[in-house]
Amino acid sequence: MASEGTPMNLTHHFLIAMPGLQDASFSRSVVYLCEHSPRGALGLVINKPTDINLRNLFEKVDLPLGRDDIAATPVLQGGPVQTERGFVLHEAVHAEGADAGESVYASTMTIPGGLEMTTSKDVLEAISTGAGPRKLLVTLGYSAWGEGQLESELAENSWLTVDADLSVIFDTPIEERYEKALSLLGLQSWMLSPGAGHA
Template sequence: MSAVEQQVETPERIDLSKQLLVAMPGMVTGSLAGTVIYVCEHNENGALGVVINRPTDMTIGDLLQRIELELTLDLEEQQRAVFFGGPVQTDRGFVLHAPAGSYSSSIALGEMALTTSRDVLQDVAGGKGPEQVLIALGYAGWGAGQLEDEMSQNAWLNVEADAKILFELPATERYHAALAQLGIDPAMLSMAAGHA
């Protein structure tokens, strides 16, 4: 059976790439509870995303100095937070940015990209990086079928990603803003979701 025939027979698998996942209260626990995740890649092998609403105590300036990059970035940009991107490879940096540019080690996401290479950080340190940047340590990952299973259990809501939510809103407002795109008031969410 060809891959095309197989895809036709399994229409329940939807591609969540370039969408936001919003953790449902009481359904997602541990380090991903209360998170909004930008899904960078989702295919039959699994999914990879970056948490966009969990700033850490580390600043961009701190991170760039730790990796010994010379800073000519303005002070306000240096003070922006580095985010907890997820529980996988928390010692590794992931840069979600727009415009996509031509950096090595990038996953193209339309007008955005996820880059893991040092060259994007060198540009950021020099004040000539992409216009919009979210730097995270670690990522959220799912094995084959795992995210689909969690979606079927109502653990996550999904909504089209909005650059304003990703890059402009304060981190504390991103969860509510993602839900608002779905027309949902967070106060209306039950701690225990069920199936109708």
């Protein structure tokens, strides 16, 4: 660990799993880092769909879903921690007259880069009425690293990092997000593969 200089801060970055990362939760994953500090890191995997979609999720929490545009959108596996809890990554929504940086939802983390991550049910209630954030991604569970843990995984070349691109999160089909995130670095997955060139 470097004892001087600024600590690494990868908030609002993607972690892109290298081929050697075989962990079931993270193999070929793209993780959006919501928070990274000397105490650790918290992120959401954005490219691992579950077998339930938003319509199913809203039925489970007894809310109607007033938006057909997102009803078939899969809920994602955000990571191996608290897999029974929902996490909503969405564009920042501010109440009129609210202070800058103050979310309209009860339990929200504001992320530099124009996003928020909300865990309170009020965001789902807003979406159910057709209001709420237009661009969103819902995960069950999240990914977490303790103090120094992510830095050591980066040192072991488990991950590539790149500034997050919101179009990868919200506008790219789930199955294309890994390649799209790699393309931000000018890479394709075959370039990373230990067995490149072999069928």
